[in-house]
Amino acid sequence: MNALSKEQAAPLAAAVSGRVVLPDAPEFDELRKVWNGMVDRHPAAIVQCASADDVAPAIAFARGRGLTISVRGGGHHIAGNSIADGGLVIDFSAMRAVRVDAARRSAAVEPGATLADFDAAVQRHGLVVPVGINSTTGISGLTLGGGFGWLTRKYGLTIDALRSADVITADGEKLCASASENADLFWALRGGGGNFGVVTRYEFEPSPLGPNIVAGLIVYPFAQAKQVLTRYRDFVAGAPEELTAWIVLRHAPPLPFLPADVHGTKVVVVALAYCGDVSQAEVVAAPLHVLGAAHGAHVGEMPYVDWQKAFDPLLAPGARNYWKSHNFTELSDAALDTKIEYAGRLPSPQCEIFIGHLAGAPNRVARNATAYLARDAKFVMNVHARWDDSAQDAECIGWAHDLFRASAPYASGGAYVNFMTEDEGERVAAAYGENYERLREIKRRYDPQNVFHMNQNIKP
Numbered sequence: 001m002n003a004l005s006k007e008q009a010a011p012l013a014a015a016v017s018g019r020v021v022l023p024d025a026p027e028f029d030e031l032r033k034v035w036n037g038m039v040d041r042h043p044a045a046i047v048q049c050a051s052a053d054d055v056a057p058a059i060a061f062a063r064g065r066g067l068t069i070s071v072r073g074g075g076h077h078i079a080g081n082s083i084a085d086g087g088l089v090i091d092f093s094a095m096r097a098v099r100v101d102a103a104r105r106s107a108a109v110e111p112g113a114t115l116a117d118f119d120a121a122v123q124r125h126g127l128v129v130p131v132g133i134n135s136t137t138g139i140s141g142l143t144l145g146g147g148f149g150w151l152t153r154k155y156g157l158t159i160d161a162l163r164s165a166d167v168i169t170a171d172g173e174k175l176c177a178s179a180s181e182n183a184d185l186f187w188a189l190r191g192g193g194g195n196f197g198v199v200t201r202y203e204f205e206p207s208p209l210g211p212n213i214v215a216g217l218i219v220y221p222f223a224q225a226k227q228v229l230t231r232y233r234d235f236v237a238g239a240p241e242e243l244t245a246w247i248v249l250r251h252a253p254p255l256p257f258l259p260a261d262v263h264g265t266k267v268v269v270v271a272l273a274y275c276g277d278v279s280q281a282e283v284v285a286a287p288l289h290v291l292g293a294a295h296g297a298h299v300g301e302m303p304y305v306d307w308q309k310a311f312d313p314l315l316a317p318g319a320r321n322y323w324k325s326h327n328f329t330e331l332s333d334a335a336l337d338t339k340i341e342y343a344g345r346l347p348s349p350q351c352e353i354f355i356g357h358l359a360g361a362p363n364r365v366a367r368n369a370t371a372y373l374a375r376d377a378k379f380v381m382n383v384h385a386r387w388d389d390s391a392q393d394a395e396c397i398g399w400a401h402d403l404f405r406a407s408a409p410y411a412s413g414g415a416y417v418n419f420m421t422e423d424e425g426e427r428v429a430a431a432y433g434e435n436y437e438r439l440r441e442i443k444r445r446y447d448p449q450n451v452f453h454m455n456q457n458i459k460p
C-alpha cells in the first residue's frame with residue numbers, strides 16, 4: 001500500500017486549510033469507508049477540504065507525485081470510485097453548506113452535502129429540487145450523473161434544475177459553467193459525471209412545494225404480482241405527473257402496519273408520492289389501493305423531508321451491494337413476467353427489484369440537450385442485490401446478472417451511469433450513445449490526460 005508519510009504529505013498540509021488525514025490517523029478508516037460494503041480500498045491520504053481553495057493544491061500535489069485522484073461527495077456510488085487504492089482522496093465531507101436565496105429562486109450547495117442536508121435547507125423556504133430517494137446520498141455524484149426521484153415526473157431530473165456549477169479543472173483553473181459561460185462544460189456536467197473537473201459548488205433553481213405531501217406504501221401479496229403489476233402499468237400510463245408510484249419486489253420488512261405473519265414473506269410494494277394539492281391526493285391515488293387485495297397500506301400527509309428518508313433504513317450503508325439496471329420505454333407483459341420470475345427467487349432477504357417511474361418532464365427534454373441521454377426512459381429497473389455474508393457473493397451477483405440478461409430484450413437501451421458497477425466500464429459509451437463523441441471532445445479539452453478517471457470514464 002502506498003501510504004504517504006507525514007513528511008511526504010507536509011507540502012500538501014501546508015498548502016490547504018483543511019485537514020490531511022493519513023492512514024495512521026484514528027479517523028482514517030471511517031473516512032475511507034463508502035456506502036457499498038464490498039468496497040474496501042486504502043488510499044495514500046485523504047484531504048478533507050475546508051474550502052474550494054483547497055482543491056487546486058490537492059490536484060497539483062497528486063499530479064506531482066503521480067497519485068490517482070478520487071473525489072468524494074457522499075460516497076454512495078455503487079462502484080466506490082470515490083476512493084482509489086494508493087491514491088489521494090479529495091473529500092468534501094466537511095463542506096456541506098447550503099445557501100438559499102428565495103427571492104432569486106436560487107439554492108447553492110457545497111459538494112459534500114447529502115440530500116438530507118439539501119432538502120432540509122431548501123424546505124425551510126418552502127422550496128424543493130428533484131433529487132433521489134435516499135437522504136444519505138450525496139448531492140454531488142447524484143447531480144453529475146443525472147438524478148431522479150419522487151418529484152422527477154413533475155419537475156424533471158436534478159440536472160434539469162441545475163443553473164450553474166463552479167469547477168476546478170485538472171490544471172487548477174477555476175471556471176463557472178452555466179448556459180452562458182463555458183456552456184460546453186455545463187452541457188457535459190449534466191450527466192457526464194466527474195470526468196471534467198472537481199465541482200466545488202452547485203447552484204440550482206428550486207420550485208415551490210411543501211412542507212407536506214401525501215406519500216406512503218401499499219403492500220400486496222407476491223402471489224398477486226402479475227395482476228398488481230399489470231394494473232399498475234395501465235394506471236400510471238394516464239396518471240397525472242404530480243403522482244409518482246414506484247414498485248419494489250422484495251421480502252416484507254417488519255413494517256408496523258403489516259400483520260406479523262406477512263413480515264419476511266415476498267411482497268409487491270407500491271411506494272407513492274403525490275406532490276399536488278394534498279386535498280386531491282386520495283382521489284388521484286385511489287386506483288393504486290385496488291390493484292389487488294392488499295396486505296396493508298400506510299399512506300397519508302407527511303412532511304416532504306420525512307418521506308425523503310422513508311427508504312433510508314432499507315438502504316443503510318455497510319452491506320454488500322451489487323446492482324444491474326435497465327431503462328424501459330414501456331413495461332410489456334414479457335418484461336413484467338421476467339421481473340416476477342426473478343423476484344420469485346430472491347437470493348437473500350435484502351435483495352430487491354426496484355422499478356422507478358420517470359415518465360413526464362424528463363421526456364420533454366431533447367436527447368442532446370444535456371449529456372444525459374436516456375430522455376425517452378419512462379421506467380428504470382434497478383436490481384439491488386444486497387447481502388451481508390461474502391460467502392453469498394457469487395450467488396447474489398449471479399442472480400443480478402441473470403435477471404439483467406433476461407430483461408435485456410425488453411429494455412430500451414442506454415444506461416444510468418449512477419447505477420453502474422465497477423465492472424460495467426464497457427457500458428459507458430452505450431450510456432451516452434450519440435452524445436459520447438461530443439463528451440470525448442470536451443474531455444480532451446478539459447482533461448486530456450484523464451487525470452479524473454475514477455468515474456464512469458469517458459476516455460479522451
Ligand SMILES: Cc1cc2nc3c(=O)[nH]c(=O)nc-3n(C[C@H](O)[C@H](O)[C@H](O)COP(=O)(O)OP(=O)(O)OC[C@H]3O[C@@H](n4cnc5c(N)ncnc54)[C@H](O)[C@@H]3O)c2cc1C
Nearest residue numbers: 073074075076077081132133138140141142147148194199
Ligand atoms: C442507497 C442509494 C440510493 C440511491 N437512490 C438514487 C435515486 O433515487 N436516484 C438517483 O438518481 N440515484 C440514486 N442513487 C445513485 C446515486 O445517484 C449515485 O450513487 C451517486 O453517484 C451518489 O453520489 P455521491 O456523491 O454520494 O457519491 P460518491 O461516491 O461520493 O461520488 C460518485 C462519483 O461522482 C464523482 N464526484 C462526486 N463528487 C464530485 C465533485 N464534487 N466533483 C467532481 N466529481 C465528483 C466522482 O467521480 C465520484 O466517484 C442511489 C444510490 C444509493 C447508494
